[in-house]
Amino acid sequence: MALNLEKSAAAFAEAKQYIPGGVNSPVRSFRNVGGTPPFITKAKGSRIYDIDGNEYIDYIGSWGPMIVGHANDEVVAALKEAVDRGTSYGAPTLLETELAKLINQIMPSMELIRMVNSGTEATMSALRLARGYTGRDKIVKFEGCYHGHHDSLLVKAGSGAATFGVPDSPGVPSSIANNTLTIPYNDIDAAEKIFSEVGSEIAAVIIEPVAGNMGLVLPRQGYLRKLREITTKYGALLIFDEVMCGFRAALGGAQAAYGITPDLTCLGKIIGGGLPVGAYGGRRDIMEQISPAGPIYQAGTLSGNPLAMTAGIATMKIISREPEYKQPDYSRRLTIKTKQLTTGMEEMVKKAGLKLQFHQAGSMFGLFFNENEVYDYATSAQSDQEAYKIYFHSMLEQGIYLAPSQFETAFMSGAHTEEDIQKTIVASEVAFAKVAAWKK
Numbered sequence: 001m002a003l004n005l006e007k008s009a010a011a012f013a014e015a016k017q018y019i020p021g022g023v024n025s026p027v028r029s030f031r032n033v034g035g036t037p038p039f040i041t042k043a044k045g046s047r048i049y050d051i052d053g054n055e056y057i058d059y060i061g062s063w064g065p066m067i068v069g070h071a072n073d074e075v076v077a078a079l080k081e082a083v084d085r086g087t088s089y090g091a092p093t094l095l096e097t098e099l100a101k102l103i104n105q106i107m108p109s110m111e112l113i114r115m116v117n118s119g120t121e122a123t124m125s126a127l128r129l130a131r132g133y134t135g136r137d138k139i140v141k142f143e144g145c146y147h148g149h150h151d152s153l154l155v156k157a158g159s160g161a162a163t164f165g166v167p168d169s170p171g172v173p174s175s176i177a178n179n180t181l182t183i184p185y186n187d188i189d190a191a192e193k194i195f196s197e198v199g200s201e202i203a204a205v206i207i208e209p210v211a212g213n214m215g216l217v218l219p220r221q222g223y224l225r226k227l228r229e230i231t232t233k234y235g236a237l238l239i240f241d242e243v244m245c246g247f248r249a250a251l252g253g254a255q256a257a258y259g260i261t262p263d264l265t266c267l268g269k270i271i272g273g274g275l276p277v278g279a280y281g282g283r284r285d286i287m288e289q290i291s292p293a294g295p296i297y298q299a300g301t302l303s304g305n306p307l308a309m310t311a312g313i314a315t316m317k318i319i320s321r322e323p324e325y326k327q328p329d330y331s332r333r334l335t336i337k338t339k340q341l342t343t344g345m346e347e348m349v350k351k352a353g354l355k356l357q358f359h360q361a362g363s364m365f366g367l368f369f370n371e372n373e374v375y376d377y378a379t380s381a382q383s384d385q386e387a388y389k390i391y392f393h394s395m396l397e398q399g400i401y402l403a404p405s406q407f408e409t410a411f412m413s414g415a416h417t418e419e420d421i422q423k424t425i426v427a428s429e430v431a432f433a434k435v436a437a438w439k440k
C-alpha cells in the first residue's frame, strides 16, 4: 500500500529552489527517515490532509501546540472575530492580562509573566534574566535537552562528566558556548560535582523537567527535587523549560506532576493555540527585574499579539474548564486516552515478539527500539534508528502521522477518537510485524 506523494515530491523539489532544504524547520524535511515529506494543505480535529489527497491521523499536532485538535471550532470562531478588530496594535490590550491570568491560575509559580513570540525567545530571555539577577554568567543544561536555537543553549557536551561547552552548530561563538556547562540528564552526581566545582559562578540550571527532545525521557524519582535543593543551596535559579510538557505532563505541567516549584518557567507551543507565542515567568522579585519594571532589557514588536493571545486564551479555556460532575478533567482524559493507545500498541509489540520501551507522561508518548531502560541522551541514542525508520514509514503508509525522527515525542489531542486509537493500534500491528521481519 504505497503512499502516493507525487504532488508533495514536486512541491518539495520546488521549495528547495527558494528555501534552504525546502523547509523552515529542519525536522520537517524527513532527513532522519528518508522519503518525501507530505505537504499539508489543511487539518481538522485529529486529521491532517496533504496535497495529494492523503488523510492522516496526526500525532505530531504541530509539535505539541494542537492539544484541543486542529481547527477547533471554539478557537477558530474566536480568531475569526478577532481578526476583524485588527491584527496588531503595539499597545496594551485586555487579552494579554487575560492570558497571563489564565496561565497563573494553572501554574501559580508564574507570578509575573512576559509574553514573547516563540519558545526560543522565552528561554533566551529567561537566561538573560537569570544572569542579570544573579550577576553570574554560567548556565547548566543537560545533554539531549532542547531549549530553542539561540547561541547559549545550542550546546551539548561530549560524553563523560561535565565538560565546558562545545558549540553544536557552526556560528555559535565558543566565547558564548564556554559559559554553558552540559551534564547528563538524570545523573544527580554530575550535577553535584559541577556545583561543587563552580557553583558560585552558576546563574541557573535550565531543564526540560520531562524531556521531550531526545525522544520522551522521564526524570528519575527524586531527581528534580535534588536539583531544586542544589540550586537553592548555591543561589542559582532553577528554570523549568515547560514549552513542551506544560499542560501535558499534567494540567499544571511537570511542576505540578512532580510537586517542584521552579524559580522561572518557560512556556510556548500550547499557550499560542497554534499561533506563534512563548512566555516566561516566575517569582515576582525576579521578574520585576525585567524592563520597564527593572533594568534587564527585553522587548518585542509583536509580543502579546492579539490574534495569538486570542487563540491561546480559547485553547487554555478549553483545557482548564471544569469537567462535568464526576468526570476527569481535560488533561486526565487525554492521559487516559494516551494510556489506551500505548497499552494497545504494547500488545502488538508482544505479538510481534519484539522488546522495546514505551514512555508516557500525560498526553505525551514515545517508544524506543531499545530493550534497556532509557534515562538520558546516551541511552536514548542507543535506540535502533533503522527499526524506527521501518516503523515510521509503515505507519505513515497506513495513514498514521508520527514524528519523522526517533528523538521527537508524540502527542494526543482532545480531538482523537476511540476509532482513531483503534486504527492506530491496528496499524501498529502491521508496523511492528515489519520491524520483526526485518530483524530476522
Ligand SMILES: *Cc1c(COP(=O)(O)O)cnc(C)c1O
Binding pocket: 117, 118, 119, 120, 121, 123, 146, 147, 148, 149, 208, 212, 213, 241, 242, 243, 244, 245, 268, 269, 278
Ligand atoms: C519547542 C521547544 C522549544 C523552542 O520553541 P520554539 O517555539 O520552537 O522556538 C524550547 N524548549 C522546548 C522544551 C521545546 O520543546
